[in-house]
Amino acid sequence: xxxxxxxxxxxxxxxxxxxxxxxxxxxxxxxxxxxxxxxxxxxxxxxxxxxxxxxxxxxxxxxxxxxxxxxxxxx
Ligand SMILES: [Zn+2]
Numbered sequence: 001x002x003x004x005x006x007x008x009x010x011x012x013x014x015x016x017x018x019x020x021x022x023x024x025x026x027x028x029x030x031x032x033x034x035x036x037x038x039x040x041x042x043x044x045x046x047x048x049x050x051x052x053x054x055x056x057x058x059x060x061x062x063x064x065x066x067x068x069x070x071x072x073x074x075x
Contacts, residue, residue, distance in 0.1 A: 041072040 041057035044050070047068040054061045060069040 042074055043070045044073050045070050 039056055041054050041061070043052055043054060043061050043063070045052070045063040045066060045068055048063065048066045050063055050065045051073075052061075052064055057072060060071060062069055
């Protein structure tokens with residue numbers, strides 16, 4: 001059975017590229033999730049006890065229920 005030299009070269013290359021792409025996609029996904037969680041801040045309103053999160057951590061964030069400015073609860 002004759003083996004095509006082109007497929008001998010292309011097949012491992014395609015497998016390697018697919019593996020690299022999968023690894024890069026997984027890495028991006030993990031980093032994106034970590035960054036998202038790190039920047040997310042939890043706030044508890046002093047006035048109405050409403051607990052809410054803000055995607056980007058700021059020293060003060062406005063309560064969506066009563067509008068009072070609150071400090072973040074945890075890092
Ligand atoms: Zn409030």
